[in-house]
Amino acid sequence: MLDLKTLLLLEVCTTALQAFAWLLVWRSWRYLYELKLIAAGFSAIALGLFLLMLRGPDPHPLHLFVDNMTIKLGLVLLADGMARFLGHPGCLRVGLVILAVHTALWCLAMALAPHDLSLRIHASTAFTLAMMGMMIRILYVDRGQPAFLRWITIALLAEYIGASLLQSALAFWSPHLVASAPIVSNINSWYFFQGHLFMVGLFICMLFMVGMRLSIDLRDRNAALAEEVTERRRLESELSASLDEEKAAREEQRQFMHMVSHEFRTPLAAIRYATEMLGVMIQKPPDAVAKRLTGIDASVSRMTQLIDRFLSTEQQVGSTLKVEKLNPLQLTREIQQYFGHIGQNQRLQMRPLVDVPDYWGDVEMLRTVIVNLIDNALKYSRSDRPVEVAFSRRNNLLVVEVADRGIGIPDGELSHVGRRFFRASNTRRTAGSGLGLYTCRKLIGYHRGALDLRPRRGGGTIATIRLPIPGLEPNTPENETAVGETERA
Structure with missing residues (x-):
């Protein structure tokens, strides 16, 4: 004959270790949050069995109630965790309703x-039939786990x-066995022994289910990774094709640009030749x-310099900065002199x-920048509007400001102005x-x-324009690197 106390102690230890094992599994794979419910179910069952083991020969009804309801609550949590783990809707509400009905029947039988122990046995059997039937249905409709594993669990x-x-039938057909026995005696040993085997078998089956789930997740992730690698290779191929098109x-x-440079030099040479001939033909003009x-x-000289420096790509690649000390006063006079030649000097308000x-x-280069900015200001302003040019020093910066009262830049286009070949929408009438x-x-x-x-x-x-002082070091390889990097950009 099996000793019930020893059997209960063994089952308590086994179920507690299983609950601890589920907690460890959940800690390793946090995204399987359903394992927390399964661990809680095993913990509740272990606690109920432990309280059951501590019963005396004449336990208080409240003690009986707590023992049984704790074990039943563990089964509810276990069923809900299994349903969620298999990807089905949770059954916690249904399980709690069944538990509430069982509690009412159990309390009624006690009252x-x-x-009469048989009434409570029949109530527990009804609860077990409802909860286990619900778990069987979940496993039957599931298609995520292998069929052989589902059928073994069923x-x-x-x-x-x-x-x-069988226990309920024995209580019905042989009521004298129940009536003459204590509430918990060795007569019930066979039932708890098979329950122990059931918990061990269920633990093993669910552990295999977790392994299959992890294997399926790993396979899906590998498939997603392979798809991502394929997509990245496709994008890499498209990028390579785009780079080839960009190079072309x-x-x-x-x-x-080489053609434009050549075509620009031809009329400029003709203009220079005509100017020289006029100087020769007109005595004392x-x-x-x-x-x-x-x-x-x-x-013409300035245009030739611009072509040589900015339109000839072959020269740009190997060009270096011609660094020298800047004289802002002399630069101001040269700018005024340049615009004086074209009859625009009277519109400039210079503040050196x-x-x-x-x-x-x-x-x-700096002269070219300032002349271009002033030329834009004059071109996009009315002929009676002045253009203000101010040189200043702010903190450790040399600052040049060119201000006009022209047509301005439309809202939303300011960030685009300065890109290659971009012109604002209000400048189309001007060349x-x-x-x-x-x-x-x-x-x-x-x-x-x-x-x-x-x-x-x-x-x-x-x-x-903001230029950091003292500027560039003259004749250093760093200047060549700066030009090369800017050209590539």
Whole structure:
């Protein structure tokens, strides 16, 4: 004959270890949150069995109630955790309703016949039949786990149902066995022994289910990873094709710029030749004519320098900055002289620096930037509106501001102005290429400076150049690197 106390102790220890094992599994795979419910179910069953083991020969009814309801609550949590783990809707509410009905029947049996154990056995059998039947249905409709594993688990649940029905049948057919025995005696040992085997078998089956779930998840992740790798390779191929197209486009652009450079030099050479011939043919020309001829020659020279530096791609790649000390006062006079040749000097309001800082940079580049900004301000302003040019020193920066009262920049287009070939929507009636501000920002970038555009209160635009003082070191490889990096950008 099996000793019931020893059997209960063994079952308590086994069930508690199983609950601890489920907690460890959940700690390892946190995304399987359903395992917490399964661990809680095993813990509740272990606690109920432990309280059952502590019963005396004449336990209090409250003790009987707590023992039985704790074990039943564990079964409810176990069923809900299994349903959620298999991907089905949770059955906690249904289980609690069944538990509430069982509690009512159990309490009614205790009140009407406190010494009749068979009524409580029948109530427990009904509860077991309902909960195990619900778990069997969940396993039957499930398709996520292998069929053989589901059927083995169903067989275990059916065996437990059969054992409960057998116990209820014995209580019905042989009531003297129940009536003459204590509430918990060795007569019940066979039932708890098969219950122990059931819990061990259920633990093993569910552990295999977790293993299959992890295997399926790993397979799905590998499939997703393979799909992502395929997608990345496709994108890499598209990117490579795009880079090839970009290289081809850059090559076409390089050839186009070379052609434009050649075509620009031809009429400029003709203009220079015509200017020289006029100077030879006209003996002692009037001052106005001589001034115009000098202005034409200076403009042609400047255009030739721009072509040599900015339109000839072959020269850009190997070019270096011609760093020298900047004289802002002299630069101001040269700018005024340039615009004086084209009859626009009267519109300029120059404000040179009083305290001249020591700044080193490519003077020709900076002159080109300021001339381009002033030229834009004059071009997009009315002929009676002045253009203000101010040189200043702020903290450790050399600042040049060109302010106009022109047409301004439309809202929403300010961030686009300065891109290659981009022109604002309100400049279409005025001739232009969209390269002026792009070139200015590129040249300022060589000097590690910045060019900002902002609307002017009352209408117009303010262009601000900020150059860090003392500028660039003359004749250093760092300058060549700066030019090369800016060209590639």
